[in-house]
Amino acid sequence: MKRNKAFIFLFFLVRMFSFDVQSQENLPLMELITQIETKFEVKFSYSVNDVDGLLVAPLQESETLNEIIDRLNASTVLNFKFLNERYITISTIDKTISICGILISESDDLPLFGASVLVENSSKGVITDTNGKFKMSDVGINDTVIISYLGYQTKSFKASDLRMLNETCKSIAIQEQNEALSQILITKFLTTGLQKHIDGSTVLNTEKFGILPGLTEPDILQSIQALPGVESVNESIANINVRGGTNDENLILWDNIKMYHSGHFFGLISAYNPYLTEKVVVTKNGTSSEFSDGVSSTINMSTKNQISNKFSGGFGANLIHADAFLEIPISKSLALHVSGRRSFTDLLSSPTYDNYFERSFQDSELTSNSDNISESNRSSDFFFYDYSAKLLFDLNDNHKFRANIIGINNNLDYTESYQDTSGNSESKTSNLKQENLGFGASWSAVWSDTFSSEFNAFYSSYNVDATDYRIETDQRLTQANEVLETGLKFKTRLKLNNYLSFLNGYQFSEIGILNETTVTNPSYDITKKDVLLNHALFSELEYKKSNTYLRIGLRGNYFQKFSKLILEPRLNFRQKLSNQFAIKLQGEFKNQSANQKIDFQDDFLGVENRRWILANEQTIKISESKQASFGFEFNQNNWLIDVEGFYKLVEGITASNQGFYNNFQYENAQGSYNAKGVEFLLNKTANNFSTWASYTYSINDYEFASITPSVFPNNVDIRHSVSLAFNYNVLKNLEMSVGGIWRSGQPYTKPLEGNETVQDGNNTRVNYDVPNNENVEDFMRLDASMNYNFNLSESVQAEFRVGVLNVLDRKNIINRYYEVDPNDSDKAIQINNKSLGLTPNLSLRINF
Template sequence: MTKYLCVFLIVCSIKIYSQNEDNATSFQNEALPSILDTLQDRFNIKFSYLDEAVAARKVNLTLVPNGALEPLLDSLEKQTGLKFIKTSDTFYTVRAFMPSDTIAICGYLLSEIEEPLSDIEIFIKETKTYLYTDSKGYFSGDNIPYGSAILVSATGFRQRVLRGKAFIKEDCPTFILTESIQELDEVLIQEYISTGITKTGNEIKIDLDDVSILPGLTEPDILQAIQLIPGINSPFETASGIYIRGSAPHQNLVLWNGIKTYHQGHMFGMISAFNPYVVDQVNIYKSGVDPTYGDRIAGVIDIQSDTAIPEYTTGNAGINLVNADAVVHTPIIKDQLSLQVSGRRSYTDLVETPTFDQLSDRVFQNTTINTVSDFQNDTNDFYYEDYSAQLNANLSTNSKLNFSSLYSTNNLNFERRNDTLTLSDELRTENEGYRINWEYQPGRKRSYQISSYYSKYLLDYQFITDNMGVLVENERKNNSVRDYGAKITTTYSWSEYSKFTSGLEYSNNAIRYAFVTTTPNFELVLDEDDRTLNTYSVFANYSVSEPKSYRFAVGARLNYYEELDQIVVEPRLQYQKHLNNYWLVHTTAEYRTQAVSQIRESVISDLALENQIWTLADRQEFPLVTSYQLSTGSTFTKDKWFIDAEAYYRKIDDITTLTAGFINPIDNTYNQGSSSIFGADIFIKKHFENYKSWISYSYINSKNQFEAINNNSAFPGNWNIEHTIKWSHFYETGDFQFTLGWLWHTGKVYTNVAGVTQEGEILLLDYNEINGSTLPLYHRLDFSATYDFTLGSNKEVRYRLGASILNLYDRENILNREFRISNSFNTRFINDDMYSLGITPNVSFRIFW
């Protein structure tokens, strides 16, 4: 009897189940609007949506009697990639996922043979946070921005970039990581100094969207961030005064979207002239420069803004204690055309803040602005501004066109007056540039790039003496640069392991400078020059790599300087060898030339600011500067330890006492010579979960040798700072970031005075050995903190508060020391010591949308 009862119950259950299945409604490849109408009727709800957002979508769905609504909406989200938002008990909004929407993600990471990958680092780009896989390769995270790139990095595997939509389509998907078939160093050094700063071979890349805060900065100043790299210094605490391995700032090639720039600072170098919120990435080379780059002998700083066309209008705006700015990037034609514009201006001519006061004390010391005089009334109006615009166009799937422009200016008007006399210092600098660039890639193996640029720089200084409205004297200094050119580059990849790049480049450079004194009765030209140089270049580079083994690149650049009637071949060589998955060695060799240089003016202005002017090489006074550099080093990375060490030797020939920034204290004769530089950089970093610390040590020995100076013997270079230590700490908790940095280095060299001799009304200085003395030790501590937050339920608008303090313990450092005799009737001995910034606070507020 029991047996028959069991059979009866089973049959009944099958019948009931069949009836439920028979009552189920299935939709196959059904239009989404029709499905939504059905759900509205069945569940007595209402959907709000844009017709164009749902009209073309087809879905599959099965409706079971008495089934719940939420599983159905989850299924629709996975199939359509649309977000269903419950706004009340009976009302739902349907829209596309926004980049700022947050989702929960989970997944598994497996190798190609389906083995779990444990302890793999997963970086959430938008929030700058990390996830890690467990022993089963599983990872998960909440409140992940839908639009954020999710970077998966594992030693020996290709980096993989995931997006939020990959997690919407299915629950906890499985991702397969394939073995790396790229150069291993791209995987090894995923984070160099800080998040967003990576190192690939000899190229250091800064991604401004990802970079964490840096010591002493509330905002990611581009040129200040570069100075954290070992081997890069700024002896005078300026942003734009970047000395790479003993070379002067004017020997660096600084590009903005392919536009050569000749002035990179605001506030006389204290602030970078490039708005960091416009920049997408910066590529930096200390050595091993690709032959596609020419025109300079030292480092390369290649700044690039975003060329991708956004789906929505994005932007940000902010203010700190010195300037305010705004950036907007908006699509004009969906997926085809966009425009990015930015503007930044200081308000220092309207309001003087504690930050501006400290910067002013640093900049204007030892100038007429800070000199006590008999004049009772004085005014100092100063401001800076910069603007940029970029138009991005996708002409087709394999063709892009970009137009970029940049403009920056600094303006100073210092006036002092009494009842009859008015003295005015007027100083203006301008940097302006434009570039159009076309990229075409007809297939995987070939690509072409054609670009043309125009760059202009102007320095205009006037010292005007006015008596009762009548001009008495006008002393004027003027320097202008006009540079335009074009470039064609072709790239062909024989395989995924080898590539050949070649191209042609032309540039026309016209530079003029003049020192003129004008009175109502005469005009006196103290010094002037006006030159033009046409340069024709051919370059080629071949690179080949064997995965997990080596990478080799060899190339050359041939330059023909027309007005100099000179042909120069610049060979370039790079080689790196992987000893294992954690350790590689590398070496570079290069020869480069430079035809444009800055010279320290021999006519000292009354204002004593911007006393560097650009000039061109000629066949007499200023020869073509040449340089070769050799470097070798090793990199080790394992278990979140990163160690990098490199030694180098550089020889620079055909420099002059003026291009070397050296005004001979013994006599004023003009001399040619050379510079030899030997140095080494060591960098060590350890990354913990929320904390990381890195320390670097740099050694440099720079020697100059000029004919008929110092008995033809070598002496230390003007910018030689023998030992430098940089130690930084970074800690992140929740939405807060904190960073602390300590900078220590030996003092800069200078020429000391042994005594002062007076012959009548004339004073004569007796000097000791040239650059034989050293300033006291320099050190300072910098601190920064930021807090990111949103307000209310609006997650699409984000806010950031930042605070920083430079020179936290208010150390008084001497940056430079020079001695001179005044040019007045009352001749006197003057000791011009330049002191560093005192304790300098700054606060910033920013909004992102």
């Protein structure tokens, strides 16, 4: 008992002593102010509410007045300011401090490089370094600091909470978002804004995107061609070839709306405005089971999905088009995002437009001379535009509704005029129009910490309408290609524990495709329409723990019209063997029922020769692919070495959708192709620069059993492909990029020597030799670009970019084919399609 009393007495003695020490160390600020006024004969002006309750260190005998004021400024949230030698004001406004922090992932405590740290309602901002650290000076004490990182929850802090004291920085942990695709593996991949996920997919964050050689804006479909295994053999983003596939084998989604059109200027410019597109996920293999179609790749674009309380936007222009976008907060739970872009090529010409026009319309009716119609009697007008809008409504934190619309349009008018024998003038106008209109809606719900769901619905309409009036024959040719698709998807995600999640869902789609051709003089009309319904169930397990990532899934597709069931297993596995070394294994089965037919004889004005057609399981099979890949990654000190071998087999293709320039372009043969190869990437990143080199070696062969020879090289069999690039931040706001591409020439077929043409009924056609047995000259191009940022005011930023494609003005041949010589039917003449020449571009953007 005595021991307890002694303990209690000792406890109270310590408490009293500590209180007495604290009282000696700190005193109320109001008391200190009185002491300063008496000692230094000065006066303070302040609000009692601002200083009430604050404790500060007492005066030191050796301190001067200036030293005391500096100490109070550094140790309190108040701003002490001399009005003159006698009067000092104390306020909470206009106080600036230095802030810092170290950003880490809550799940694994790893630093997050490349996160945005912005001061709200100002132009101030920085990016976290490789250690996740950031610093910023002259930040208002009451300012709000917003920290955001792709795939993670956005956080807001008062600047005072991040105040830097004695070089000490606060550690900030942020959580991954529920809708995050997978853990981020590499935060700066090739350039700022490109990230690599642990499932092998690549994410393009357009808002944080740096520059790539030759580009003046983050053109979505141009930018993804920086990835190994992704290229365009004819320099067109409307013809992206992923691991030897054709463009129609890429599933393109925009906010879960399936898109059937990808390029303006008939393929040279991406049709998707990047300034409201927040991220683009590119998957070449090991796709999630919730996605089908696109037997070569999935390109999944998502627009900004968060409601901000700040009105913001931007506008800009380059030498081809102008655009604008706005983010409009209507209330705390409702917002509207809108964007629009239009070319001014029908009003104003530029060297960039002239080069694009020449490249797009070479060998078309717009540039081919006629014996009876001179160049002066032919004219053309071309323009394009696109627009999008998104309505965001948050019922609460757990239930969010979204509605979208996107429209894409290309329009070409071509006029021919001539004088008849009587001297009367007459003109005829031909027209080509491409449109893709999409509507979408979604509801995402979080029911608990472990269970969430999402419902999506969309409608997509694609139209190509052409009227070709041939003045010499007084013949009008009208053509149409129309695609209508509606789709529904419902999925749920159950988090079984911290490492394992379970995805299940159902998807329904109805697709109808119409092809129509009408000819006058002589009269001819043909219309073909097909409809196909597809039901799909999908399920997958995803496991993430420490050094292991595994995603295994299964999708079942039932085609009602054919009573056909297609099962598609999916596998994605990554194992980290050490801190620097990891292996990866991926595999998938996929299918698609809509493909593009290519017809060079029945094209749209000689410009557009692709049209969508639907599988009928007789002459046109549902395409099915099987793909597997295995590789390893080495990642240390911001060096990345990525090596991956792949094998892909696609069955159910037809000769008509491959675009043969040989005897097979008239065949209806069914066949397959297999592509196999190795992709190699070396990438080094740092705060001020990034450099990379990639090399792809692949062999790509067709097999058509009914054709002789049955096996021959694919039209896009590019054996060797190399790209090099270097990005450097010359100054804090000045970035430069230089890079080059070299690849083997595209295969082509020569006429049979000594027997170049052959009579086919009343027609004479080229008599081709062994298919794709020759290659055009190697393709080589050097590009460069520069980006300069500057502030017009605290809330308005400007960006000026210069880009040059094909700096060396190399005359690359991207395709070669033959036609019967009009002057000698026994001979064939060679036609070469050439790439863009030296093409400069400038852009200026204003963001607010």
